[in-house]
Amino acid sequence: xxxxxxxxxxxxxxxxxxxxxxxxxxxxxxxxxxxxxxxxxxxxxxxxxxxxxxxxxxxxxxxxxxxxxxxxxxxxxxxxxxxxxxxxxxxxxxxxxxxxxxxxxxxxxxxxxxxxxxxxxxxxxxxxxxxxxxxxxxxxxxxxxxxxxxxxxxxxxxxxxxxxxxxxxxxxxxxxxxxxxxxxxxxxxxxxxxxxxxxxxxxxxxxxxxxxxxxxxxxxxx
Numbered sequence: 001x002x003x004x005x006x007x008x009x010x011x012x013x014x015x016x017x018x019x020x021x022x023x024x025x026x027x028x029x030x031x032x033x034x035x036x037x038x039x040x041x042x043x044x045x046x047x048x049x050x051x052x053x054x055x056x057x058x059x060x061x062x063x064x065x066x067x068x069x070x071x072x073x074x075x076x077x078x079x080x081x082x083x084x085x086x087x088x089x090x091x092x093x094x095x096x097x098x099x100x101x102x103x104x105x106x107x108x109x110x111x112x113x114x115x116x117x118x119x120x121x122x123x124x125x126x127x128x129x130x131x132x133x134x135x136x137x138x139x140x141x142x143x144x145x146x147x148x149x150x151x152x153x154x155x156x157x158x159x160x161x162x163x164x165x166x167x168x169x170x171x172x173x174x175x176x177x178x179x180x181x182x183x184x185x186x187x188x189x190x191x192x193x194x195x196x197x198x199x200x201x202x203x204x205x206x207x208x209x210x211x212x213x214x215x216x217x218x219x220x221x222x
Contacts, residue, residue: 001094001219007212012078012087014205019079021198025184026191028075032176034206035213039169050167054160060171063155067175070148072183077142089142092124096150104154156220165217172213 019027043050054060077086095117101107109117152172159168194202 001216004212004216004219007208007215008090009087011205011209011212012083014201014208015075016078016083018194018198018201018205019075022192022194023184023187023189024075024079025180025187025189027079027202028071028180028183029177030202031206031209032071032173032178032180034202035173035210036170036177038206038210039166039173039214043164043166043170046164046166048164048166049162050170052160052162052167054162055167055171057160059155059158059160060163063152063159064171064175064178066148066151066155067172068148068179068182070145070150070152071176072145072179073141073148074145075179076183077139077145081138081142085139086142086145088124089139090146090149092121093146093149093153095120095124096146097153100150100154101157105157153216153220156217159221165214165221168217168221169210169213172217173209 015027015031040050042048074086074090077089098109098113098117102109156168163171
């Protein structure tokens, strides 16, 4: 989980850099396609099946829906709002996941963890300082992204055992492509040929995103 958070932090930095030049929809489509291709190759090397009937089941559809929601709104947040604000909001995701685990999966959280959750929430609020210049109505995009990611993580916990880490990565990054396709007509911007530097930013975002996603999935299913 620690490795996942580090990977996502670096990923977000490169995505924001690319999103400052390219349309957001294009960034999401390229990012999702790149990650899906890498995970597909890894699954092939490991002999891990990807296209199973279970991948079209109810749990996976819910997971993919949360993935689209989380990625769409959070990508908009890191592009349109200060990265420090969006990242601070995302740090509350584990708090929501733990609460969801207690409610949905009936896991025993205990008063010590609930106390830690409340302390963590206060810490996030201290960082954000609602009412400060860095917290704007657009910051709600990051909140919606947070809820989407939390729902995805909970659904990952309930994912069919037949779908391994790499298979879940393929479907997760494919959902990001869908999110980009959904947003493209809304954004209404023509896709651009990225400059070499921007293309490098996208490639690095994909690499760190794949590392973070794989680490996150492993932490949730084991």
